[in-house]
Amino acid sequence: MGNKRKDDADEGAKEGSKKRKVAPSMIKNKVKRSIVYAKLKHEKKVEKRKKAKAREVAEKRALELGEEPPARKIPRTIENTREFDETVCKPDDDELFVGIDADEFSPLFKREYTSKILITTSRFHSTRGPAFIAELLSVIPNAHFYKRGTYELKKIVEYARNKDFTSIIVVHTNRREPDALVIIGLPDGPTAHFKLSRLVLRKDIKKHGNPTTHYPELVLNNFTTRLGHRIGRMIASLFPQDPNFVGRRVVTFHNQRDFIFFRHHRYIFETKEIKESSSKTKTEKDEKSSSKSKTVKDKKSSQENVIVRLQECGPRFTLKLISLQHGTFDTKGGEYEWVHKPEMDTSRRRFFL
Known part of the structure:
Protein backbone atom coordinates (compact mmCIF):
# COMPACT_ATOMS: atom_id res chain seq x y z
CA MET A 1 0.00 0.00 0.00
CA GLY A 2 2.83 2.37 0.91
CA ASN A 3 4.64 1.78 -2.38
CA LYS A 4 1.42 2.36 -4.34
CA ARG A 5 0.79 5.72 -2.64
CA LYS A 6 4.38 6.72 -3.33
CA ASP A 7 4.02 5.87 -7.03
CA ASP A 8 0.77 7.88 -7.25
CA ALA A 9 2.45 10.88 -5.60
CA ASP A 10 5.38 10.67 -8.04
CA GLU A 11 3.02 10.57 -11.03
CA GLY A 12 1.07 13.56 -9.67
CA ALA A 13 4.29 15.53 -9.20
CA LYS A 14 5.34 14.75 -12.78
CA GLU A 15 1.98 15.89 -14.16
CA GLY A 16 2.17 19.07 -12.04
CA SER A 17 5.65 19.82 -13.32
CA LYS A 18 4.46 19.36 -16.92
CA LYS A 19 1.53 21.75 -16.40
CA ARG A 20 3.66 24.30 -14.56
CA LYS A 21 5.00 26.93 -16.98
CA VAL A 22 8.71 27.57 -16.78
CA ALA A 23 10.04 31.07 -17.49
CA PRO A 24 12.27 31.17 -20.60
CA SER A 25 15.07 32.77 -18.60
CA MET A 26 15.24 29.68 -16.36
CA ILE A 27 15.92 27.31 -19.28
CA LYS A 28 19.65 26.78 -19.71
CA ASN A 29 19.55 25.24 -23.17
CA LYS A 30 19.67 28.07 -25.70
CA VAL A 31 17.69 26.25 -28.43
CA LYS A 32 14.88 25.23 -26.05
CA ARG A 33 14.85 28.70 -24.52
CA SER A 34 14.41 30.37 -27.92
CA ILE A 35 11.61 27.93 -28.86
CA VAL A 36 9.71 28.54 -25.61
CA TYR A 37 10.17 32.31 -25.94
CA ALA A 38 8.91 32.30 -29.56
CA LYS A 39 5.88 30.25 -28.50
CA LEU A 40 5.02 32.65 -25.67
CA LYS A 41 5.44 35.64 -27.97
CA HIS A 42 3.08 34.06 -30.55
CA GLU A 43 0.47 33.34 -27.86
CA LYS A 44 0.59 36.95 -26.64
CA LYS A 45 0.19 38.21 -30.20
CA VAL A 46 -2.83 35.98 -30.85
CA GLU A 47 -4.42 37.06 -27.56
CA LYS A 48 -3.83 40.72 -28.41
CA ARG A 49 -5.51 40.27 -31.81
CA LYS A 50 -8.52 38.60 -30.18
CA LYS A 51 -8.94 41.49 -27.73
CA ALA A 52 -8.65 44.06 -30.53
CA LYS A 53 -11.22 42.22 -32.64
CA ALA A 54 -13.62 41.95 -29.69
CA ARG A 55 -13.21 45.67 -28.99
CA GLU A 56 -13.97 46.53 -32.64
CA VAL A 57 -17.11 44.35 -32.59
CA ALA A 58 -18.29 45.98 -29.34
CA GLU A 59 -17.73 49.49 -30.74
CA LYS A 60 -19.53 48.65 -33.99
CA ARG A 61 -22.47 47.17 -32.11
CA ALA A 62 -22.69 50.22 -29.83
CA LEU A 63 -22.78 52.53 -32.86
CA GLU A 64 -25.55 50.49 -34.47
CA LEU A 65 -27.63 50.59 -31.28
CA GLY A 66 -26.95 54.29 -30.75
CA GLU A 67 -25.13 53.72 -27.49
CA GLU A 68 -21.84 55.07 -26.25
CA PRO A 69 -18.89 52.85 -27.22
CA PRO A 70 -16.92 51.28 -24.36
CA ALA A 71 -14.15 53.50 -23.03
CA ARG A 72 -10.71 52.63 -24.31
CA LYS A 73 -8.01 51.88 -21.79
CA ILE A 74 -5.27 54.50 -21.49
CA PRO A 75 -1.86 52.81 -21.64
CA ARG A 76 0.46 53.44 -18.71
CA THR A 77 3.49 55.43 -19.79
CA ILE A 78 6.34 57.12 -17.96
CA GLU A 79 4.84 60.51 -18.86
CA ASN A 80 1.34 59.99 -17.45
CA THR A 81 2.67 58.24 -14.32
CA ARG A 82 5.27 60.90 -13.50
CA GLU A 83 5.86 61.88 -9.88
CA PHE A 84 3.79 64.72 -8.47
CA ASP A 85 5.53 68.08 -8.81
CA GLU A 86 4.33 71.19 -6.99
CA THR A 87 5.99 73.47 -9.54
CA VAL A 88 3.77 72.38 -12.44
CA CYS A 89 2.15 75.50 -13.93
CA LYS A 90 -1.64 75.85 -13.80
CA PRO A 91 -3.90 78.13 -15.89
CA ASP A 92 -5.07 80.05 -12.80
CA ASP A 93 -1.58 80.63 -11.37
CA ILE A 268 4.12 72.12 -48.38
CA PHE A 269 0.66 72.25 -49.98
CA GLU A 270 0.17 69.94 -52.95
CA THR A 271 -2.88 69.58 -55.21
CA LYS A 272 -3.68 66.13 -56.56
CA GLU A 273 -6.45 65.17 -58.97
CA ILE A 274 -8.80 62.39 -57.85
CA LYS A 275 -10.78 60.75 -60.66
CA GLU A 276 -14.28 59.53 -59.81
CA SER A 277 -16.50 57.43 -62.09
CA SER A 278 -20.32 57.66 -61.69
CA SER A 279 -22.85 55.43 -63.56
CA LYS A 280 -26.52 56.36 -63.84
CA THR A 281 -29.43 54.32 -65.23
CA LYS A 282 -32.60 55.84 -66.67
CA THR A 283 -35.86 53.86 -66.90
CA GLU A 284 -38.97 54.77 -68.82
CA LYS A 285 -42.03 55.79 -66.83
CA ASP A 286 -44.47 53.69 -68.84
CA GLU A 287 -45.33 50.33 -67.30
CA LYS A 288 -45.33 48.62 -70.70
CA SER A 289 -41.69 49.36 -71.40
CA SER A 290 -40.46 48.82 -67.80
CA SER A 291 -38.21 45.96 -68.92
CA LYS A 292 -36.26 48.23 -71.25
CA SER A 293 -33.73 50.59 -69.66
CA LYS A 294 -31.10 52.92 -70.95
CA THR A 295 -27.72 53.23 -69.28
CA VAL A 296 -25.73 56.37 -69.38
CA LYS A 297 -22.01 55.88 -70.00
CA ASP A 298 -19.59 56.44 -67.15
CA LYS A 299 -18.45 60.02 -66.88
CA LYS A 300 -15.04 60.71 -65.42
CA SER A 301 -15.06 63.78 -63.20
CA SER A 302 -11.75 65.08 -61.88
CA GLN A 303 -11.66 66.69 -58.45
CA GLU A 304 -8.73 68.53 -56.90
CA ASN A 305 -7.69 67.58 -53.38
CA VAL A 306 -5.19 69.61 -51.32
CA ILE A 307 -2.63 67.56 -49.38
CA VAL A 308 -0.28 68.99 -46.76
CA ARG A 309 3.05 67.33 -46.05
CA LEU A 310 6.15 68.16 -44.02
Whole structure:
Protein backbone atom coordinates (compact mmCIF):
# COMPACT_ATOMS: atom_id res chain seq x y z
CA MET A 1 0.00 0.00 0.00
CA GLY A 2 2.83 2.37 0.91
CA ASN A 3 4.64 1.78 -2.38
CA LYS A 4 1.42 2.36 -4.34
CA ARG A 5 0.79 5.72 -2.64
CA LYS A 6 4.38 6.72 -3.33
CA ASP A 7 4.02 5.87 -7.03
CA ASP A 8 0.77 7.88 -7.25
CA ALA A 9 2.45 10.88 -5.60
CA ASP A 10 5.38 10.67 -8.04
CA GLU A 11 3.02 10.57 -11.03
CA GLY A 12 1.07 13.56 -9.67
CA ALA A 13 4.29 15.53 -9.20
CA LYS A 14 5.34 14.75 -12.78
CA GLU A 15 1.98 15.89 -14.16
CA GLY A 16 2.17 19.07 -12.04
CA SER A 17 5.65 19.82 -13.32
CA LYS A 18 4.46 19.36 -16.92
CA LYS A 19 1.53 21.75 -16.40
CA ARG A 20 3.66 24.30 -14.56
CA LYS A 21 5.00 26.93 -16.98
CA VAL A 22 8.71 27.57 -16.78
CA ALA A 23 10.04 31.07 -17.49
CA PRO A 24 12.27 31.17 -20.60
CA SER A 25 15.07 32.77 -18.60
CA MET A 26 15.24 29.68 -16.36
CA ILE A 27 15.92 27.31 -19.28
CA LYS A 28 19.65 26.78 -19.71
CA ASN A 29 19.55 25.24 -23.17
CA LYS A 30 19.67 28.07 -25.70
CA VAL A 31 17.69 26.25 -28.43
CA LYS A 32 14.88 25.23 -26.05
CA ARG A 33 14.85 28.70 -24.52
CA SER A 34 14.41 30.37 -27.92
CA ILE A 35 11.61 27.93 -28.86
CA VAL A 36 9.71 28.54 -25.61
CA TYR A 37 10.17 32.31 -25.94
CA ALA A 38 8.91 32.30 -29.56
CA LYS A 39 5.88 30.25 -28.50
CA LEU A 40 5.02 32.65 -25.67
CA LYS A 41 5.44 35.64 -27.97
CA HIS A 42 3.08 34.06 -30.55
CA GLU A 43 0.47 33.34 -27.86
CA LYS A 44 0.59 36.95 -26.64
CA LYS A 45 0.19 38.21 -30.20
CA VAL A 46 -2.83 35.98 -30.85
CA GLU A 47 -4.42 37.06 -27.56
CA LYS A 48 -3.83 40.72 -28.41
CA ARG A 49 -5.51 40.27 -31.81
CA LYS A 50 -8.52 38.60 -30.18
CA LYS A 51 -8.94 41.49 -27.73
CA ALA A 52 -8.65 44.06 -30.53
CA LYS A 53 -11.22 42.22 -32.64
CA ALA A 54 -13.62 41.95 -29.69
CA ARG A 55 -13.21 45.67 -28.99
CA GLU A 56 -13.97 46.53 -32.64
CA VAL A 57 -17.11 44.35 -32.59
CA ALA A 58 -18.29 45.98 -29.34
CA GLU A 59 -17.73 49.49 -30.74
CA LYS A 60 -19.53 48.65 -33.99
CA ARG A 61 -22.47 47.17 -32.11
CA ALA A 62 -22.69 50.22 -29.83
CA LEU A 63 -22.78 52.53 -32.86
CA GLU A 64 -25.55 50.49 -34.47
CA LEU A 65 -27.63 50.59 -31.28
CA GLY A 66 -26.95 54.29 -30.75
CA GLU A 67 -25.13 53.72 -27.49
CA GLU A 68 -21.84 55.07 -26.25
CA PRO A 69 -18.89 52.85 -27.22
CA PRO A 70 -16.92 51.28 -24.36
CA ALA A 71 -14.15 53.50 -23.03
CA ARG A 72 -10.71 52.63 -24.31
CA LYS A 73 -8.01 51.88 -21.79
CA ILE A 74 -5.27 54.50 -21.49
CA PRO A 75 -1.86 52.81 -21.64
CA ARG A 76 0.46 53.44 -18.71
CA THR A 77 3.49 55.43 -19.79
CA ILE A 78 6.34 57.12 -17.96
CA GLU A 79 4.84 60.51 -18.86
CA ASN A 80 1.34 59.99 -17.45
CA THR A 81 2.67 58.24 -14.32
CA ARG A 82 5.27 60.90 -13.50
CA GLU A 83 5.86 61.88 -9.88
CA PHE A 84 3.79 64.72 -8.47
CA ASP A 85 5.53 68.08 -8.81
CA GLU A 86 4.33 71.19 -6.99
CA THR A 87 5.99 73.47 -9.54
CA VAL A 88 3.77 72.38 -12.44
CA CYS A 89 2.15 75.50 -13.93
CA LYS A 90 -1.64 75.85 -13.80
CA PRO A 91 -3.90 78.13 -15.89
CA ASP A 92 -5.07 80.05 -12.80
CA ASP A 93 -1.58 80.63 -11.37
CA ASP A 94 -1.56 84.42 -10.82
CA GLU A 95 1.93 84.37 -9.31
CA LEU A 96 3.32 82.90 -12.52
CA PHE A 97 1.82 85.63 -14.71
CA VAL A 98 3.13 88.35 -12.38
CA GLY A 99 6.59 86.83 -12.61
CA ILE A 100 6.38 86.72 -16.42
CA ASP A 101 5.72 90.46 -16.60
CA ALA A 102 8.78 91.17 -14.44
CA ASP A 103 11.36 88.75 -15.87
CA GLU A 104 14.33 89.50 -18.13
CA PHE A 105 12.49 88.58 -21.35
CA SER A 106 9.36 90.74 -20.92
CA PRO A 107 10.71 93.76 -22.92
CA LEU A 108 11.43 91.45 -25.87
CA PHE A 109 7.98 89.84 -25.77
CA LYS A 110 6.41 93.31 -25.47
CA ARG A 111 8.30 94.10 -28.71
CA GLU A 112 10.24 97.00 -27.24
CA TYR A 113 13.19 95.68 -29.27
CA THR A 114 13.89 92.78 -31.64
CA SER A 115 16.15 89.83 -30.99
CA LYS A 116 19.76 90.00 -32.16
CA ILE A 117 21.92 86.92 -31.58
CA LEU A 118 25.71 86.55 -31.43
CA ILE A 119 26.99 83.03 -32.14
CA THR A 120 30.54 82.03 -31.32
CA THR A 121 32.55 78.90 -30.53
CA SER A 122 34.79 77.54 -27.83
CA ARG A 123 38.50 78.23 -28.18
CA PHE A 124 39.17 74.88 -29.85
CA HIS A 125 36.43 74.08 -32.36
CA SER A 126 36.12 71.00 -34.58
CA THR A 127 35.43 70.32 -38.23
CA ARG A 128 31.68 69.75 -37.67
CA GLY A 129 31.39 72.84 -35.47
CA PRO A 130 31.44 75.42 -38.32
CA ALA A 131 28.95 73.32 -40.33
CA PHE A 132 26.58 73.22 -37.35
CA ILE A 133 26.95 76.98 -36.80
CA ALA A 134 26.22 77.67 -40.48
CA GLU A 135 22.95 75.76 -40.15
CA LEU A 136 22.10 77.59 -36.89
CA LEU A 137 22.54 80.87 -38.75
CA SER A 138 19.96 79.71 -41.30
CA VAL A 139 17.52 78.67 -38.53
CA ILE A 140 17.72 81.71 -36.20
CA PRO A 141 16.95 85.08 -37.84
CA ASN A 142 19.14 88.10 -37.00
CA ALA A 143 22.00 85.81 -35.92
CA HIS A 144 25.63 86.80 -36.52
CA PHE A 145 28.76 84.68 -36.20
CA TYR A 146 31.98 86.01 -34.64
CA LYS A 147 35.22 84.07 -34.31
CA ARG A 148 36.21 83.37 -30.71
CA GLY A 149 39.95 83.81 -31.06
CA THR A 150 41.67 84.17 -27.68
CA TYR A 151 38.97 86.35 -26.07
CA GLU A 152 37.48 85.38 -22.72
CA LEU A 153 33.75 84.88 -22.57
CA LYS A 154 33.27 87.77 -20.11
CA LYS A 155 34.84 90.20 -22.61
CA ILE A 156 32.58 88.82 -25.36
CA VAL A 157 29.56 89.43 -23.08
CA GLU A 158 30.64 93.07 -22.58
CA TYR A 159 31.17 93.55 -26.32
CA ALA A 160 27.78 92.02 -27.18
CA ARG A 161 26.04 94.15 -24.55
CA ASN A 162 27.56 97.33 -26.01
CA LYS A 163 26.51 96.30 -29.54
CA ASP A 164 22.85 95.75 -28.48
CA PHE A 165 22.84 91.96 -28.85
CA THR A 166 20.02 90.26 -26.94
CA SER A 167 21.59 86.78 -26.58
CA ILE A 168 24.85 84.89 -27.02
CA ILE A 169 25.08 81.26 -28.13
CA VAL A 170 28.39 79.47 -27.53
CA VAL A 171 28.88 76.16 -29.36
CA HIS A 172 31.26 73.98 -27.36
CA THR A 173 33.03 71.08 -29.09
CA ASN A 174 34.94 68.06 -27.86
CA ARG A 175 36.76 65.43 -29.93
CA ARG A 176 35.72 67.06 -33.21
CA GLU A 177 32.05 66.98 -32.28
CA PRO A 178 29.73 69.71 -30.88
CA ASP A 179 28.70 68.49 -27.42
CA ALA A 180 27.29 71.52 -25.54
CA LEU A 181 25.45 74.83 -25.96
CA VAL A 182 25.67 77.83 -23.63
CA ILE A 183 22.89 80.42 -24.08
CA ILE A 184 23.43 83.78 -22.34
CA GLY A 185 20.60 86.30 -22.15
CA LEU A 186 21.60 89.95 -22.39
CA PRO A 187 21.92 92.37 -20.71
CA ASP A 188 21.10 90.74 -17.34
CA GLY A 189 21.03 87.01 -18.01
CA PRO A 190 20.13 84.26 -17.28
CA THR A 191 22.70 81.74 -18.53
CA ALA A 192 21.72 78.18 -19.47
CA HIS A 193 24.13 75.32 -20.10
CA PHE A 194 22.82 72.45 -22.26
CA LYS A 195 24.34 69.13 -23.20
CA LEU A 196 24.13 68.60 -26.99
CA SER A 197 23.74 65.11 -28.45
CA ARG A 198 22.47 63.19 -31.49
CA LEU A 199 23.42 65.91 -33.96
CA VAL A 200 22.38 65.26 -37.57
CA LEU A 201 23.34 67.91 -40.11
CA ARG A 202 21.16 68.91 -43.04
CA LYS A 203 23.26 67.10 -45.63
CA ASP A 204 22.76 63.81 -43.76
CA ILE A 205 18.94 64.06 -43.72
CA LYS A 206 17.29 62.20 -46.58
CA LYS A 207 15.20 64.37 -48.94
CA HIS A 208 15.84 67.48 -46.88
CA GLY A 209 14.56 70.92 -47.82
CA ASN A 210 16.36 74.26 -47.93
CA PRO A 211 15.02 76.95 -45.56
CA THR A 212 14.09 80.44 -46.68
CA THR A 213 14.83 83.76 -44.98
CA HIS A 214 11.29 84.12 -43.59
CA TYR A 215 10.79 84.40 -39.83
CA PRO A 216 9.76 80.91 -38.63
CA GLU A 217 6.83 79.85 -36.51
CA LEU A 218 7.94 78.61 -33.08
CA VAL A 219 6.38 75.57 -31.36
CA LEU A 220 7.23 74.80 -27.70
CA ASN A 221 5.81 71.54 -26.30
CA ASN A 222 5.56 70.15 -22.75
CA PHE A 223 7.40 72.87 -20.82
CA THR A 224 5.02 72.43 -17.87
CA THR A 225 6.94 73.32 -14.68
CA ARG A 226 8.18 76.72 -13.49
CA LEU A 227 11.71 75.81 -14.58
CA GLY A 228 10.46 74.48 -17.91
CA HIS A 229 8.41 77.63 -18.47
CA ARG A 230 11.50 79.76 -17.86
CA ILE A 231 13.60 77.68 -20.24
CA GLY A 232 10.83 77.90 -22.86
CA ARG A 233 10.75 81.69 -22.62
CA MET A 234 14.54 81.80 -22.91
CA ILE A 235 14.42 79.70 -26.09
CA ALA A 236 11.57 81.80 -27.47
CA SER A 237 13.60 84.98 -26.89
CA LEU A 238 16.06 83.80 -29.57
CA PHE A 239 13.41 84.18 -32.29
CA PRO A 240 11.43 87.23 -33.49
CA GLN A 241 7.86 87.35 -32.21
CA ASP A 242 6.28 88.18 -35.59
CA PRO A 243 6.52 85.03 -37.75
CA ASN A 244 6.03 85.19 -41.51
CA PHE A 245 3.40 82.51 -42.15
CA VAL A 246 3.94 82.87 -45.90
CA GLY A 247 7.34 81.19 -45.56
CA ARG A 248 5.74 78.02 -44.03
CA ARG A 249 8.75 77.46 -41.74
CA VAL A 250 8.27 75.77 -38.36
CA VAL A 251 10.88 75.42 -35.60
CA THR A 252 9.94 72.94 -32.86
CA PHE A 253 11.39 72.41 -29.39
CA HIS A 254 9.67 69.33 -27.94
CA ASN A 255 10.37 68.44 -24.31
CA GLN A 256 9.98 64.78 -23.39
CA ARG A 257 11.42 63.30 -20.19
CA ASP A 258 13.64 66.42 -19.77
CA PHE A 259 15.18 65.91 -23.24
CA ILE A 260 14.50 68.82 -25.61
CA PHE A 261 14.24 67.59 -29.22
CA PHE A 262 14.88 70.20 -31.92
CA ARG A 263 13.30 69.88 -35.37
CA HIS A 264 13.10 72.30 -38.30
CA HIS A 265 10.40 71.74 -40.96
CA ARG A 266 8.61 73.47 -43.75
CA TYR A 267 5.07 72.46 -44.73
CA ILE A 268 4.12 72.12 -48.38
CA PHE A 269 0.66 72.25 -49.98
CA GLU A 270 0.17 69.94 -52.95
CA THR A 271 -2.88 69.58 -55.21
CA LYS A 272 -3.68 66.13 -56.56
CA GLU A 273 -6.45 65.17 -58.97
CA ILE A 274 -8.80 62.39 -57.85
CA LYS A 275 -10.78 60.75 -60.66
CA GLU A 276 -14.28 59.53 -59.81
CA SER A 277 -16.50 57.43 -62.09
CA SER A 278 -20.32 57.66 -61.69
CA SER A 279 -22.85 55.43 -63.56
CA LYS A 280 -26.52 56.36 -63.84
CA THR A 281 -29.43 54.32 -65.23
CA LYS A 282 -32.60 55.84 -66.67
CA THR A 283 -35.86 53.86 -66.90
CA GLU A 284 -38.97 54.77 -68.82
CA LYS A 285 -42.03 55.79 -66.83
CA ASP A 286 -44.47 53.69 -68.84
CA GLU A 287 -45.33 50.33 -67.30
CA LYS A 288 -45.33 48.62 -70.70
CA SER A 289 -41.69 49.36 -71.40
CA SER A 290 -40.46 48.82 -67.80
CA SER A 291 -38.21 45.96 -68.92
CA LYS A 292 -36.26 48.23 -71.25
CA SER A 293 -33.73 50.59 -69.66
CA LYS A 294 -31.10 52.92 -70.95
CA THR A 295 -27.72 53.23 -69.28
CA VAL A 296 -25.73 56.37 -69.38
CA LYS A 297 -22.01 55.88 -70.00
CA ASP A 298 -19.59 56.44 -67.15
CA LYS A 299 -18.45 60.02 -66.88
CA LYS A 300 -15.04 60.71 -65.42
CA SER A 301 -15.06 63.78 -63.20
CA SER A 302 -11.75 65.08 -61.88
CA GLN A 303 -11.66 66.69 -58.45
CA GLU A 304 -8.73 68.53 -56.90
CA ASN A 305 -7.69 67.58 -53.38
CA VAL A 306 -5.19 69.61 -51.32
CA ILE A 307 -2.63 67.56 -49.38
CA VAL A 308 -0.28 68.99 -46.76
CA ARG A 309 3.05 67.33 -46.05
CA LEU A 310 6.15 68.16 -44.02
CA GLN A 311 9.69 68.40 -45.30
CA GLU A 312 12.52 68.47 -42.79
CA CYS A 313 15.12 71.18 -43.28
CA GLY A 314 17.53 70.29 -40.48
CA PRO A 315 19.60 70.26 -38.43
CA ARG A 316 18.37 67.73 -35.90
CA PHE A 317 19.69 67.54 -32.33
CA THR A 318 18.77 66.94 -28.67
CA LEU A 319 19.40 69.20 -25.67
CA LYS A 320 19.47 68.38 -21.95
CA LEU A 321 19.63 71.12 -19.34
CA ILE A 322 22.71 70.95 -17.10
CA SER A 323 22.43 74.24 -15.20
CA LEU A 324 20.63 77.59 -15.11
CA GLN A 325 22.50 80.55 -13.66
CA HIS A 326 21.38 84.01 -12.54
CA GLY A 327 22.89 86.85 -14.55
CA THR A 328 25.49 86.46 -17.27
CA PHE A 329 28.25 83.85 -17.44
CA ASP A 330 30.27 83.65 -14.20
CA THR A 331 31.73 80.32 -13.09
CA LYS A 332 33.31 81.60 -9.83
CA GLY A 333 30.85 84.00 -8.19
CA GLY A 334 27.68 83.22 -10.12
CA GLU A 335 24.47 82.23 -8.34
CA TYR A 336 22.72 79.20 -9.81
CA GLU A 337 18.94 78.86 -10.06
CA TRP A 338 19.09 75.15 -10.84
CA VAL A 339 21.87 72.58 -11.27
CA HIS A 340 21.44 68.98 -12.32
CA LYS A 341 23.17 66.50 -10.01
CA PRO A 342 23.39 62.69 -10.23
CA GLU A 343 21.68 62.24 -6.84
CA MET A 344 18.58 63.96 -8.26
CA ASP A 345 17.92 61.01 -10.59
CA THR A 346 16.18 58.91 -7.94
CA SER A 347 13.36 57.75 -10.23
CA ARG A 348 12.68 57.34 -13.93
CA ARG A 349 9.34 59.10 -13.40
CA ARG A 350 10.79 62.28 -11.95
CA PHE A 351 11.05 65.19 -14.41
CA PHE A 352 12.06 68.82 -13.87
CA LEU A 353 10.97 70.58 -17.07
